[in-house]
Amino acid sequence: MGRLFGTDGVRGVANADLTAEMALGLSVAAAHVLAESGTFEGHRPTAVVGRDPRASGEFLEAAVVAGLASAGVDVLRVGVLPTPAVAYLTGALGADLGVMLSASHNAMPDNGIKFLARGGHKLDDELEDRIESVYESHRHGEPWDRPTGSGVGRVREYLEGFDQYVAHLIAVLPNRLDGLKIVLDEAHGAAARVSPEAFTRAGAEVITIGASPDGLNINEGCGSTHLGLLKAAVVEHGAAFGIAHDGDADRCLAVDHTGDEVDGDQIMAVLALAMRERSALRADTVVATVMSNLGFKLAMEREGLQLIQTAVGDRYVLESMKEHGYALGGEQSGHVIILDHATTGDGTLTGLMLAARVAETGRSLRDLASVMERLPQVLINVPDVDRTRVGTSGELAAAVADAERELGETGRVLLRPSGTEPLVRVMVEAADIDQARSVAGRLADAVKSALG
Incomplete structure (x- = not known):
């Protein structure tokens, strides 16, 4: 696989590139590196482990849990939840480490491992490099220092995480969604339960598609990478609009009532104006990548907002936001980061905030999104x-x-x-x-x- 860690953790074909042995070894290596860095100093470490519904996630989760526990880390298994939910719970529970097993929008045979630092933030490149180095050293014969007796980690289910995360999403909404009929395409992925529950609790009438994950059908002809089914469902049901997530629900794309796509740039434009009205758009600035449509840049200039553009990749967007304290950023692909309420892109949160703007203004999503014109x-x-x-x-x-x-x-x-x-x-x-x-x-x- 070359360098193991890419821009979004370790990813590859499960059981070929990404094996159980690798998952176990990387988890032990992560525990050792974080211990050496002082993360665990003075207390018994805890990790939150979640996954998307892929079949391979079952054995990879078992390997990760075994690796962490064998290294003396207590594990809270939160089950199938979106990546941003695992990130949120890592922070909310005061855990030292979060681990998400997902290959996001990739096809079902792939899977991935993403490590999150205390607070639910992505690990620094330096720590990822160190984990990879320690893992490779062990593969070439260097023994682990293994605890025994009461020193081994304990493992327990933490099913309360579902309700905690949904409650968090509802709590940060500026207004309810009563009167809106919304179609949700869950990509047969990690948000199949979370997203409909959150939208329903917020007052929306919800119609779901792609919400029956069986471990094999994730992203298959549905979700944010295949909008055809959502477009048809929105028109068929006369819905106000539709929301589509990817496999781990860190992305959100939308479809207006006519069936036209509303991409990440348009979503950010709508949210930027809403946040400015609430004085929540710090420095009147939005962060996006150089791949954002020129129409987005022109719209922000016309509205008197500043656009900061970074290299391609949500990690660069997040780095800029954290460095300067900006509140909103994202990518055309629908990876939108609302930093006051999430440490990573959160597709469910993004969809809820978009719906809240529609409910608050009484305007259609098509009308709101017309603030920017996508140039060819x-x-x-x-x-x-x-x-x-x-x-x-x-x-x-x-x-x-x-x-x-x-x-x-x-x-x-x-x-x-x-x-x-x-x-x-x-x-x-x-x-x-x-x-x-x-x-x-x-x-x-x-x-x-x-x-x-």
């Missing part, structure tokens, strides 16, 4: 090129400059080397789709010529 966006992947020279090629720089002059203020160009493949991604936005395609095609040719 064309993305071309150019394979088999030297991606390392994207920033140093004079020929390519000249081609980009020509494209930017042609597009002016109503367009945008982004060239980005892939992080995992020998290709360069060419993204062009313009007011006119034909112009966007034309400029993207020319830039793709320039990439081939300059870097091929």
Whole structure:
């Protein structure tokens, strides 16, 4: 698998890339590294462990729990819950460590392990590197220091976590959702129980699809990566709108009453204005990645709000938010972070806040989302090129400059080397789709010529 830790924990095909032995070993390594860092100093450590409904999560959870307990960590098993629920409970219960088993929006055969630090925050890169190093050392023969007798960790079910998390979601809502009919697509994933319960308790009339996980059907033709079923259901039931989550429910996309998609940029635009009205949008600033649609940037400027743009990845959005104290950030994919109430993207919370804005204003989601106009966006992947020279090629720089002059203020160009493949991604936005395609095609040719 190369470097084990990626941008969102360790992920791969369960029982092939990500085995029970690896899950156990990484968990023991995490316990040792956190103990060495002083996290456990002066008290007996506790970990919160949760998972999404994937079949492989059953044996991987068993391996993680065994590893932690064997290293002297008490374990609270919260069962099938969303990633943001595990993060919330890690903080709320004062646990030293959180572990989530999920591969998010990936297909069912994949799974992943994400470690969370005290408070429910993602581990620092330095700690992840140290965990990987200790794990590799053990694989090559270095023995573990293992407790015995009363020193081993104890394991118990913590089923109260479900109600605690739902109560937290309801408590932070600015207003109720009475009178709204909403369709929820749970992707046969981790929010299949949580999300309908939260929306119902908040007063909405709820219709659910994709809410029957069997361990094998997660993300299958449904959820935030497949909006077709949700669009049809919203129109069929005459709902006010629909909400779609991914497998671990850290994302939220929406569909308005006509069946049109409302993406993460539009959701952030709606929430930004709502939060400003409540004086909850600190510094009148929103954080997003460079992949956000230019229409989002133009809308924020028109509304007098500042947009900070980061590299692609929710981790960079979160870093910027935490460093400067900003309250709202996210990605076009629907990974929205409301930092006053969550330490990570929370799809259920995002959906509830969006619904609260609709209920509060009496306006349709379609009307609210019209605050921004999505400009046509064309993305071309150019394979088999030297991606390392994207920033140093004079020929390519000249081609980009020509494209930017042609597009002016109503367009945008982004060239980005892939992080995992020998290709360069060419993204062009313009007011006119034909112009966007034309400029993207020319830039793709320039990439081939300059870097091929």
